[in-house]
Amino acid sequence: MSSDPLVVVVGGGPAGMAAARTLVEAGLRPLVLDKGPRPGGRKWQKPATAGFERRLPGHDPDLAERAIAEFLGMIDRIDWYPGTTVLDATRDRLWALGSDGVIDQTPWDALLVATGALDRVVPLPGWTLPGVYTLGGAQAALKVHGCAVGRRVAFLGTGPLLWLAAAQHLTAGAEVALVADTSHRLGALAALPDLLSAPQRLALGLACFRIVRRAGVPIRLGVRAAIVEGNETVRGISVESRGGRRHFACDAVAMGFGLVPQTQLLDLLDVPFDLEPTSGLWLPRTDRSGRTPVPRVYAAGDGARVLGGEAARLSGERAALAILEDLGRPTDPERAARLERELARQERFARGLARAFPFPAELEARTDEDTVVCRCEGVTAGAIASAVRAFGRHDVNAVKALTRCGMGRCQGRLCGLAAARIAARAAGVPLGEAGRLRAQPPIEPLPARARCMVAEPNG
């Protein structure tokens, strides 16, 4: 048995890469697992096009290339497993499916979860039509593949990504039909003091807004309702705001209402979650150092709390220092303190964003009963509400058992939050009482042909 403790990092995005670098510099040999083919995560995914993404606002390919080159420069001191999907975790072992189709396991002494985030969606009439994408999806199509997801794309949602994705599409020469934000201008003004804590990020947001306005794209703020129109495919979108209801022709819709941390592994490891009442998100309990209440389990980046790419790098480095501190290795307390001060600044900016772009709970609560909530299993809002009333159960895990909502391929990643709100409303209880969908191993679909190399523990 090796004398060095085995530190496992799940996720090779900005947070995981920063953590790995910090651990290597301290003389450890971390094991880093990532689903993607190369380091960088979704933030710095390698473009398939030649230099196309270089001119997009908010994208710094040089920063990405430097960080990736730095990571690859120390690859002989990292056990790097790309193309690897983590399936399950217990207090001393981790199971993963490798790119070779083999399921293997590893023990771990310290585990850092840096698994990133997914767009939050609100089920709307027509949102399951082909041609509707998440904002992050449309952005990936653009940045990675140089493609627009349609000939005329409408953007719907709220948050910085809404405006960034729309501005990036316009800069790339895509046609944008509409930018519809559920937030109001007033919220942005109230948030200004907090947003000034990260002036560069604020400047980027304003630049994106200007790009959209100068392009003459229709803008709707304070959107209260939206319907994606079409039978077989997207034909248009109609949105309702103070100015009334209006139809816009389009063949694609990109939608997103903030991001949701991907916390399934932390859940399996019994990290406690707390309801953040304004957003309705259940967030894993972590402190600014990345420690969770579960010994030897750490969380960093957008997979713990959505603070953005810069904060992800800071929190990855901070969590690695926490691991070193807890292993009794020498660390520089001033370095940790500096990182925490920087993170505090990013948290303040995130508070500003939450105020400027609040989650539109009313839009979600108004989900029409015929609207599909769970796209994997085809469960409607009406079916959820009926089950809640018929069986007198409003816990979202009971709703899952009764209706199959959240039981499908994506395991509730897209529908879980909306299902909880619909269940709570149907039962007339506060949102928190509906709880949250529990993660179930394997946390990703597993091909039947996967071969298992796992021997009996201790065998």
Added chain:
Amino acid sequence: MDEPEQPLDGGRGRWVRLDPMSGERVPFTIDGIPARGRAGEMLIAAILAVRPDLGCLPPDRRSRAGFCLIGLCQDCWVRLGDGRRVRACTTPLEPGMAVRLDSSDESW
């Protein structure tokens, strides 16, 4: 104005390539019909640049064209000629791939 204009490829592609396809072209087939994609791209981009969707999936057999494009929603699984089923948004395009959209809903 209300109807999207006809694209150059004859109207079958959902996605629009915004930069000219430079570099190596990768040949593959969709339901036996030859197609070409770009080296380094994921299968979903190669398919949707020439097709409107990825076929249907149970339980409701609605047609799909991907959704999250980051490997989490599981809406873009397609079957390949060798029997494998792959997630199109995280599977790199390889020369000679034989995509079967007409049979992707046979079983799940």
